Amino acid sequence: MRRWLALLLLTGLVAGCAPAPPKVLRLATTTSMEDSGLLAEILPAFEQQYNARVDVVAVGTGQALELGRRGDADVVLVHSRSAEDEFMAEGFGTQRLDVMYNDFVLVGPESDPAGIRGAASAVDALARIAQAQAPFVSRGDDSGTHTKERSMWKNAGLDPTPESGWYLSIGQGMGETLQMANESQSYTLTDRGTYLSMSGSLPGLTILFGGASVAENPDPALLNPYGVIPVNPETVPGVNNELAEAFAEWLISPATQATIGVFGADVYGQPLFYPNAGAP
Structure with missing residues (x-):
């Protein structure tokens, strides 16, 4: 009997010492x-x-x-x-x-077919992309980045759609969007942090508008x-x-x-x- 009581007491002590989930x-x-x-x-x-x-x-x-x-x-x-x-x-x-x-930047192929390196603002850069009908990949997912992108097109007086042939809306996250832009040699809008963290796997993309750091970004509207x-x-x-x-x-x-x-x-x-x- 005493053994059983001791065993029960020991079991209770062990259970009492178990960490809470x-x-x-x-x-x-x-x-x-x-x-x-x-x-x-x-x-x-x-x-x-x-x-x-x-x-x-x-x-x-x-x-x-x-x-x-x-x-x-x-x-x-x-x-x-x-x-x-x-x-x-x-x-x-x-x-x-x-x-x-952090901030947003526009990335694209080193060749920069739309010439956005010389843009006065991010809105001007998007206008140049539209004028050149250069391929652009949009997240298209109602994210903060997508919302920012759409507001910038609106400020440029533009409303691109996939029917244009150069504007792709893929409904994916930032990583997938960057990968598609890299593979298709397209432009896209990204937050700087995600781009930098993935840059080693994105040899076809470079920052074309937004400067080398947040402090060097020429457009304060790109703050994120x-x-x-x-x-x-x-x-x-x-x-x-x-x-x-x-x-x-x-x-x-x-x-x-x-x-x-x-x-x-x-x-x-x-x-x-x-x-x-x-x-x-």
């Missing part, structure tokens, strides 16, 4: 976060600190925000300010916090800010808001911001993202 955070974010490698760099620290597992869905910004609206994500990390503001105004987010930024938004549990019941809020605050903490600020600098000579928590 990790909490799950569903993060909907952009393909640039995945393709650049930043998430793989920073998420393990959050998972260890909070005994959590982050399930990442990397899609375009529009799709990421829709996942938040449906309750299929606890927090979103995206880069389309107008869409983010709309998400907040609809009551789907508890707060929006600035996290970081990222924000984090925890999903509002009052509007979308069932989300893990407590862990989402912790994640948002962790992203803007000094330690995480410092990690973001050096990511990629040792390989590319410049960071892929620039921290800007608390930006006005």
